[in-house]
Amino acid sequence: xxxxxxxxxxxxxxxxxxxxxxxxxxxxxxxxxxxxxxxxxxxxxxxxxxxxxxxxxxxxxxxxxxxxxxxxxxxxxxxxxxxxxxxxxxxxxxxxxxxxxxxxxxxxxxxxxxxxxxxxxxxxxxxxxxxxxxxxxxxxxxxxxxxxxxxxxxxxxxxxxxxxxxxxxxxxxxxxxxxxxxxxxxxxxxxxxxxxxxxxxxxxxxxxxxxxxxxxxxxxxxxxxxxxxxxxxxxxxxxxxxxxxxxxxxxxxxxxxxxxxxxxxxxxxxxxxxxxxxxxxxxxxxxxxxxxxxxxxxxxxxxxxxxxxxxxxxxxxxxxxxxxxxxxxxxxxxxxxxxxxxxxxxxxxxxx
Amino acid sequence: xxxxxxxxxxxxxxxxxxxxxxxxxxxxxxxxxxxxxxxxxxxxxxxxxxxxxxxxxxxxxxxxxxxxxxxx
Numbered sequence: 001x002x003x004x005x006x007x008x009x010x011x012x013x014x015x016x017x018x019x020x021x022x023x024x025x026x027x028x029x030x031x032x033x034x035x036x037x038x039x040x041x042x043x044x045x046x047x048x049x050x051x052x053x054x055x056x057x058x059x060x061x062x063x064x065x066x067x068x069x070x071x072x073x074x075x076x077x078x079x080x081x082x083x084x085x086x087x088x089x090x091x092x093x094x095x096x097x098x099x100x101x102x103x104x105x106x107x108x109x110x111x112x113x114x115x116x117x118x119x120x121x122x123x124x125x126x127x128x129x130x131x132x133x134x135x136x137x138x139x140x141x142x143x144x145x146x147x148x149x150x151x152x153x154x155x156x157x158x159x160x161x162x163x164x165x166x167x168x169x170x171x172x173x174x175x176x177x178x179x180x181x182x183x184x185x186x187x188x189x190x191x192x193x194x195x196x197x198x199x200x201x202x203x204x205x206x207x208x209x210x211x212x213x214x215x216x217x218x219x220x221x222x223x224x225x226x227x228x229x230x231x232x233x234x235x236x237x238x239x240x241x242x243x244x245x246x247x248x249x250x251x252x253x254x255x256x257x258x259x260x261x262x263x264x265x266x267x268x269x270x271x272x273x274x275x276x277x278x279x280x281x282x283x284x285x286x287x288x289x290x291x292x293x294x295x296x297x298x299x300x301x302x303x304x305x306x307x308x309x310x311x312x313x314x315x316x317x318x319x320x321x322x323x324x325x326x327x328x329x330x331x332x333x334x335x336x337x338x339x340x341x342x343x344x345x346x347x348x349x350x351x352x
Numbered sequence: 353x354x355x356x357x358x359x360x361x362x363x364x365x366x367x368x369x370x371x372x373x374x375x376x377x378x379x380x381x382x383x384x385x386x387x388x389x390x391x392x393x394x395x396x397x398x399x400x401x402x403x404x405x406x407x408x409x410x411x412x413x414x415x416x417x418x419x420x421x422x423x424x
Binding site: 280 | 366367386388390392394398399405407410
């Protein structure tokens with residue numbers, strides 16, 4: 001079973017960057033009327049989101065986040081031993097983003113760098129990997145870059161995906177600290193649901209050919225091709241409403257904790273209806289449950305760091321229950337703590 | 353059934369009045385019924401009736417009565 005406890009690793013800060021370009025749902029031609037948009041926004045909780053332009057990639061958003069965070073923390077780049085990059089939208093299929101990121105950031109060559117191609121559960125998985133590699137103290141400082149530009153993968157004529165997905169990049173700074181509080185992780189996967197959220201072409205099962213990029217209409221009138229994201233919305237909804245709360249309850253049992261042990265509950269931002277369903281089942285109060293989807297949509301693995309950076313928290317030190325879930329199908333749940341020295345930076349260059 | 357129709361009307365449908373639907377109403381004739389309504393129905397079945405319902409179950413339903421049978 002993948003229930004893991006870690007000690008000696010501290011989350012020192014998180015920086016997030018969102019692209020300047022706003023996409024307002026009310027201006028989208030995917031909806032029949034403004035009433036249709038209002039209904040969609042009411043259910044999903046999404047009003048607007050950000051889109052990266054053609055020359056901005058996930059790597060760029062994460063690099064800007066890293067530079068600001070390193071400067072705010074007053075870190076020396078030569079002290080960074082480890083870079084893990086969680087993304088499904090890298091600059092190239094080969095090589096990994098993390099290695100390019102190391103060079104562009106100016107991190108030393110004797111550092112460990114690799115990518116983790118997970119989606120909505122990816123932040124929790126990325127944290128668990130960094131914690132396990134650092135716990136012994138051989139590596140002292142690490143960066144976890146997490147980002148995606150899913151607006152580029154969704155077809156603009158597909159109402160089941162395009163209005164939901166926004167773009168964002170983040171970097172979380174972690175350091176070895178024997179005084180830090182313990183963290184707990186529980187990781188869950190169900191590969192029988194691999195086709196519920198999928199990009200069918202582009203790997204070696206279905207290599208890209210001329211047919212992959214032809215737009216086709218599905219039974220619901222949504223248009224997409226085989227290099228676009230496909231999502232079976234009702235299957236994902238069933239999974240989210242049953243499996244996610246069940247696994248959080250299992251995490252409570254395994255860790256001998258309950259919702260009373262946490263200051264805040266931060267979930268992957270799937271949609272408001274589904275997230276509220278989980279919140280009510282777990283028993284968290286509304287004010288303890290943080291959201292960012294209204295302004296940024298579903299930003300894939302970045303939703304959890306983006307929700308942390310775009311919200312105010314009452315106390316200086318906070319115990320957080322975080323939960324990412326989605327493509328895979330995959331769930332990651334963790335209990336983490338941020339202390340009073342924690343730095344958070346939100347980089348948003350949008351100007352009216 | 354009456355209570356079920358009331359719930360469908362209050363929690364799922366916005367543009368269709370409760371008088372317009374009964375147990376024999378065909379789902380395809382409810383103009384606003386879309387993938388969002390399917391998601392809301394899965395939520396309603398789960399939260400109010402404690403029944404796990406899938407999108408495929410709902411796709412097989414023709415009438416409101418068929419939906420009712422899923423949760424009873």
